[in-house]
């Protein structure tokens with residue numbers, strides 16, 4: 001299918017043969033954001049392939065939630081499935097429903113309360129080693145934290161330091177490779193470019209680490225009662241499916257949360273008055289106690305700070321779907337096989353929806369309509385059948401990290417730090433170098 005429906009506007013700047021590929025390759029988010037004002041539904045071309053960007057909040061809900069059954073996940077996930085295997089984050093129906101049934105219990109509220117002990121211990125371990133007064137990269141620390149928390153909570157796996165370093169080195173090239181392979185024409189991935197070589201090597205490293213973790217787990221013969229035990233000791237599941245599930249959850253659960261925490265640290269370093277309010281709330285609610293998941297409902301300012309971080313710096317910037325049957329969307333009749341894109345940051349930074357959208361302002365979530373906004377114009381965790389299975393896990397991890405860090409530390413951006421937004425698999429900060437100072441509290 002290559003002709004765009006006549007009722008739908010086409011993005012300006014289409015080139016012969018390439019379509020809008022150069023603009024998408026240069027800065028995809030800026031290009032997609034520039035299309036927001038063109039209409040509720042706007043077409044652009046990746047080569048000859050037409051793709052439809054969905055801009056209106058109600059149409060986004062239709063695609064993700066109300067008409068979800070009319071869509072599959074789309075090309076990025078087909079690509080991810082080929083490369084990472086069929087796990088919950090890549091599966092389509094009918095396997096998706098079955099996989100969700102298997103994985104969902106691991107994210108039940110009661111389970112998350114149990115994981116909180118692992119989260120608190122890991123946060124404690126990592127922050128205890130922070131070099132006071134010396135520059136370090138908060139984003140790297142958050143990546144190590146979220147990897148260890150996910151691995152220990154869901155797979156009872158204590159990766160060696162060397163394996164953790166390997167996983168860090170490998171996750172980003174694999175995730176970025178999957179995204180660019182989904183967006184760019186297929187032939188590019190077969191060229192012997194350095195990026196393709198890095199991708200192949202990183203995927204090999206990652207799969208061999210995960211395979212070893214699964215072998216060790218089987219060899220120990222212990223049922224740890226976690227997700228990996230369920231997969232290894234339940235109905236027989238082939239090893240490649242277990243590997244796919246572990247890889248999927250590592251991919252979906254670590255960089256996302258680390259990215260959000262890195263942006264949060266950046267914003268609080270840039271806004272000391274907001275960091276002071278966070279600290280004041282922590283002191284008032286917790287006194288000298290460590291926070292537990294039961295404290296989170298009381299930490300309402302921390303909640304607004306996390307919400308505002310996910311609005312302004314939405315880690316998952318691209319959701320792709322392909323219609324599997326005809327769909328009427330915003331007055332247009334899209335045939336089966338239409339590729340649609342939802343780009344949450346374009347919505348989250350729309351001045352018509354969020355006044356002064358680039359300002360980091362946690363108190364905008366005190367607005368009387370804020371509850372409605374969260375339901376209708378706020379999609380950091382997607383929506384519908386594919387809604388993030390780890391949202392409560394991630395929220396608990398983020399809130400406990402904020403509580404532990406800001407109760408005891410003051411983080412300032414290191415002198416000369418220039419933090420840029422980088423659009424890769426996730427919307428990440430280029431790096432967040434900080435200086436940490438211990439806060440002296442009456443109890444410490």
Ligand code: HEM
Nearest residue numbers: 088089252253256257260316380381382386388389390394
């Ligand atoms: C701040 C952190 C996180 C953000 C912003 C985030 C965001 C998202 C989004 C937007 C989706 C929907 C994708 C789509 O509709 O195509 C998603 C799905 C998913 N997320 Fe998360 N996520 C986060 C943390 C986590 C964690 C901690 C885990 C697990 C440990 C996780 C596991 C998954 C899985 C397995 C899916 C696929 C669910 C399905 O299709 O049924 N995520 N996430």
